[in-house]
Amino acid sequence: MVKATIYNVALKAGVSLATVSRTLNNPEKVKQETRERVLKVIEELGYKPNAFAKGLASRKSTTVAVIVPDMSRASIAEMVNGVAVEARKYQYSLILYVLKDENLSEAEMLKEVVASQADGILYMNDEINEDQYEMLNKIQEDYKVPIVLANTLYPYDNKLVTVCIDYFKAGYEATRRLIDDGRKHIFMLTTARKYMVNDLKEAGYLKAIKEAGLENNIVRTSGDISVNTVHFNELFKESGKRVDGVVAVRDSIAVSFVNTMIKNGRKIPKDISVYGFQNTKYASLCRPKLSCVDVPVLDIGAKAMAYLKQEIDGNHVEQKFNVLHHDIIERGTTK
Amino acid sequence: MVKATIYNVALKAGVSLATVSRTLNNPEKVKQETRERVLKVIEELGYKPNAFAKGLASRKSTTVAVIVPDMSRASIAEMVNGVAVEARKYQYSLILYVLKDENLSEAEMLKEVVASQADGILYMNDEINEDQYEMLNKIQEDYKVPIVLANTLYPYDNKLVTVCIDYFKAGYEATRRLIDDGRKHIFMLTTARKYMVNDLKEAGYLKAIKEAGLENNIVRTSGDISVNTVHFNELFKESGKRVDGVVAVRDSIAVSFVNTMIKNGRKIPKDISVYGFQNTKYASLCRPKLSCVDVPVLDIGAKAMAYLKQEIDGNHVEQKFNVLHHDIIERGTTK
DNA sequence: CTGTTAGCGCCTTCAA
DNA sequence: TTGAAGGCGCTAACAG
Numbered sequence: 001m002v003k004a005t006i007y008n009v010a011l012k013a014g015v016s017l018a019t020v021s022r023t024l025n026n027p028e029k030v031k032q033e034t035r036e037r038v039l040k041v042i043e044e045l046g047y048k049p050n051a052f053a054k055g056l057a058s059r060k061s062t063t064v065a066v067i068v069p070d071m072s073r074a075s076i077a078e079m080v081n082g083v084a085v086e087a088r089k090y091q092y093s094l095i096l097y098v099l100k101d102e103n104l105s106e107a108e109m110l111k112e113v114v115a116s117q118a119d120g121i122l123y124m125n126d127e128i129n130e131d132q133y134e135m136l137n138k139i140q141e142d143y144k145v146p147i148v149l150a151n152t153l154y155p156y157d158n159k160l161v162t163v164c165i166d167y168f169k170a171g172y173e174a175t176r177r178l179i180d181d182g183r184k185h186i187f188m189l190t191t192a193r194k195y196m197v198n199d200l201k202e203a204g205y206l207k208a209i210k211e212a213g214l215e216n217n218i219v220r221t222s223g224d225i226s227v228n229t230v231h232f233n234e235l236f237k238e239s240g241k242r243v244d245g246v247v248a249v250r251d252s253i254a255v256s257f258v259n260t261m262i263k264n265g266r267k268i269p270k271d272i273s274v275y276g277f278q279n280t281k282y283a284s285l286c287r288p289k290l291s292c293v294d295v296p297v298l299d300i301g302a303k304a305m306a307y308l309k310q311e312i313d314g315n316h317v318e319q320k321f322n323v324l325h326h327d328i329i330e331r332g333t334t335k
Numbered sequence: 336m337v338k339a340t341i342y343n344v345a346l347k348a349g350v351s352l353a354t355v356s357r358t359l360n361n362p363e364k365v366k367q368e369t370r371e372r373v374l375k376v377i378e379e380l381g382y383k384p385n386a387f388a389k390g391l392a393s394r395k396s397t398t399v400a401v402i403v404p405d406m407s408r409a410s411i412a413e414m415v416n417g418v419a420v421e422a423r424k425y426q427y428s429l430i431l432y433v434l435k436d437e438n439l440s441e442a443e444m445l446k447e448v449v450a451s452q453a454d455g456i457l458y459m460n461d462e463i464n465e466d467q468y469e470m471l472n473k474i475q476e477d478y479k480v481p482i483v484l485a486n487t488l489y490p491y492d493n494k495l496v497t498v499c500i501d502y503f504k505a506g507y508e509a510t511r512r513l514i515d516d517g518r519k520h521i522f523m524l525t526t527a528r529k530y531m532v533n534d535l536k537e538a539g540y541l542k543a544i545k546e547a548g549l550e551n552n553i554v555r556t557s558g559d560i561s562v563n564t565v566h567f568n569e570l571f572k573e574s575g576k577r578v579d580g581v582v583a584v585r586d587s588i589a590v591s592f593v594n595t596m597i598k599n600g601r602k603i604p605k606d607i608s609v610y611g612f613q614n615t616k617y618a619s620l621c622r623p624k625l626s627c628v629d630v631p632v633l634d635i636g637a638k639a640m641a642y643l644k645q646e647i648d649g650n651h652v653e654q655k656f657n658v659l660h661h662d663i664i665e666r667g668t669t670k
Numbered sequence: 671c672t673g674t675t676a677g678c679g680c681c682t683t684c685a686a
Numbered sequence: 687t688t689g690a691a692g693g694c695g696c697t698a699a700c701a702g
Binding site for chain 2: 003050056077081084085088095100111114225252255256263282285
Binding site: 015016017018019022029030031034053055056057058059 | 687
C-alpha cells in the first residue's frame with residue numbers, strides 16, 4: 001500500500017481534487033451527496049492530507065513549538081501533559097525543543113523554530129532573563145508568530161502573554177502560616193542561581209518576615225540532593241543555627257532538608273515546620289508527607305495552550321498576565 | 336522584517352536559487368567563492384529554508400515522531416531527554432504525541448503520525464500488547480517508515496528494532512541478592528495491570544525463588560500511592576504476613592512500601608530488605624535511600640534515536656533486540 | 671560549477 | 687456546487 005494522495009481520492013470519487021480539498025476543509029460548501037461519496041473514498045483509501053503540502057499551500061502548520069529547558073523536571077513534564085491534552089482539542093501537533101543541549105545557542109534554536117513554520121510558540125523556562133525575553137519578543141514581532149510563556153515570568157515587561165501563579169503571594173502566604181504558627185526562626189531555602197520565579201517567592205517571604213519583625217535568613221544552595229545535603233548538614237547540625245520554620249522553593253529541596261534534619265535528631269514538624277513548592281510526587285512519597293504550595297502546572301500548560309490558540313486565531317488576549325489560583329496543602333511537615 | 340525565501344537570497348547574491356540550495360545541501364558542489372558569497376547573504380537575511388517546502392520537495396522531513404503514554408512518568412521524561420540530545424546531533428526535530436488523551440484511538444493517532452511525514456517513529460510504551468505491536472509493524476511495512484521501540488518490549492516477535500535492558504535478568508538478580516542475604520520471605524510488588532516489562536521482572540523473580548526452593552509471593556497493587564499504602568497496611572500490618580525481602584517493579588512503589596512498613600514499626604533494612612526498579616529521583620529522596628536496579632533510561636532514549644537514524648539512512652540494524660547494561664545500586668534499604 | 675525546469679501535494683481564487 | 691489553474695518554497699535531475 002502506498003500513501004494515497006488527494007488525486008487518488010478525487011479520481012476514485014469521480015470529482016476534482018478541489019472538491020476533495022473542500023470536503024475536508026469547508027464541508028459546508030460541498031453538496032451533501034458529493035461529500036459523503038468523497039468521505040467514503042477517503043475512508044477506504046486511508047487518506048490523510050500530507051502535512052507539508054498542506055502547510056506549504058495554506059501557510060499554516062497546525063503545529064505549535066514547545067520549548068522546555070529539561071524534560072526530566074517534574075513540573076515541566078506535567079505542563080507538557082497539559083499542553084498536549086489541550087492541543088489535541090484543536091488538532092494541533094507539538095514540536096518539541098529541549099534546551100538541554102549546550103551546543104546550541106538559544107538564538108540559533110529560535111531560528112529553527114521559525115523555520116519549522118510553527119503557528120505559535122509555547123515557552124516554559126523559569127530561568128528566563130532580559131536577553132531571552134527580548135529575543136522572544138523580537139521573534140514575535142518580526143515573524144508575527146504568537147508566543148505564550150507558561151510558568152515563566154518576566155515581571156518587568158508585559159509584551160508577551162504569560163500564564164503562571166502569583167509566586168510572590170504564595171511565598172508570602174507560606175511564610176505567614178509559619179509566623180502565625182508561632183515560628184520565630186524562619187529560613188528560606190532557594191537556589192544558588194537566581195531565577196525570576198524564585199526571586200518572587202523570596203520577595204514574598206521577605207515581606208512576611210519584615211511585617212512580623214523577624215530576622216530573615218536566606219540560604220542559597222544547589223538543587224542537587226547530594227550537594228545540598230552536605231550544605232544543610234553544615235548549616236544546621238545539632239549544635240548549629242536555630243531554625244524552626246522553612247520555606248523551600250522546590251519540593252525536592254524541602255524533602256532533602258527534612259531528611260537531613262531528621263537524621264540530625266530534629267523532630268518534624270515539632271522542632272521545624274516545613275513548606276515546599278509545587279506539590280510534585282516527591283511531596284507525597286516522603287516521610288512525613290510534605291506540606292507545600294500546590295502549583296497547578298497541568299492547568300498552566302493547558303491554559304497557556306488555550307491562550308496561544310486564541311492568539312493564533314487572531315483574537316488577542318487582552319490580559320497579558322494570567323494568574324491561576326494556587327492552594328497551600330497542609331500535610332505532615334507542618335501539623 | 337518578513338521571512339526571507341530562497342529567491343531573495345539568490346537575487347541578492349546574484350546566483351540562481353539552485354545554487355543557494357546547493358550551498359546549503361551539497362556545499363562541496365559549489366565553488367568556494369560563490370559559496371561564501373551566498374552564505375554571507377543568508378546570514379544577512381537571516382534566511383532559514385521553509386521546512387514544509389523542503390520536506391515536500393525532498394520527501395524527507397528531518398523529523399521524528401515520538402510517541403509516549405504520559406510525560407509525567409519520570410522514566411519517560413528522561414528518555415525523551417536522551418532522544419532530544421541525540422536527535423540534535425543529526426539536526427532532527429521531534430514531534431511529540433502523548434497518548435494520555437482517552438478520546439483518541441491509537442490507530443487514529445498513528446494515521447496522524449504518518450500524515451505528519453515523520454521520517455521515523457520512536458515508540459515508548461511499556462504497556463504494549465499484541466494488537467499495538469501488530470499495528471506498528473503494519474505501519475512500518477505499509478509506509479516504509481522505520482520504527483524503534485524504546486524501553487518497550489514485545490518478546491514474542493522481533494520485527495521491530497528494540498532498545499531496552501534485560502528485565503528478566505534484573506528481576507532475577509535483585510531477588511538473588513535478597514536470597515544470598517539470607518532472606519526467606521521475599522515478595523514481589525507489581526502493578527495490577529499486566530505489562531510486558533513487569534511480567535519479565537516477575538519471571539526473573541520467580542526463577543530465583545524457585546531455584547532457592549522458597550515460596551513465591553506476588554502482590555499486585557496500584558501505582559497510586561494513596562491506594563497502595565492502604566493495600567500494604569492491610570497485607571503487612573504488624574500482626575500480619577511475614578516478609579523480610581521485597582522487590583518492587585517501580586521505585587515509587589518501593590518507597591511507598593518502605594514508608595508504610597516504617598510506620599508499622601518495621602526496621603529497614605534489618606527486618607525487611609527492599610529493592611526498587613529504575614533509579615529515579617525518588618530513590619535518592621527517600622529515607623533510607625532506596626536500593627534499586629539502575630535502568631539507564633537516558634541512554635535507552637539516545638540509543639533508540641541513534642538506531643532510528645541508522646534505519647532512516649537505510650542501514651538496517653541487524654540486531655533487533657538491543658540490550659543495554661544495567662546495574663544494581665545498593666543503598667540504605669538493603670544494607 | 672551553475673542555471674533551467676519540472677514537480678512535491680495541497681489550497682484557493684476565479685469561472686463556469 | 688464544482689472544476690481549472692496558479693502558486694506555496696524548495697529539491698533534483700538535466701543541460702550547459
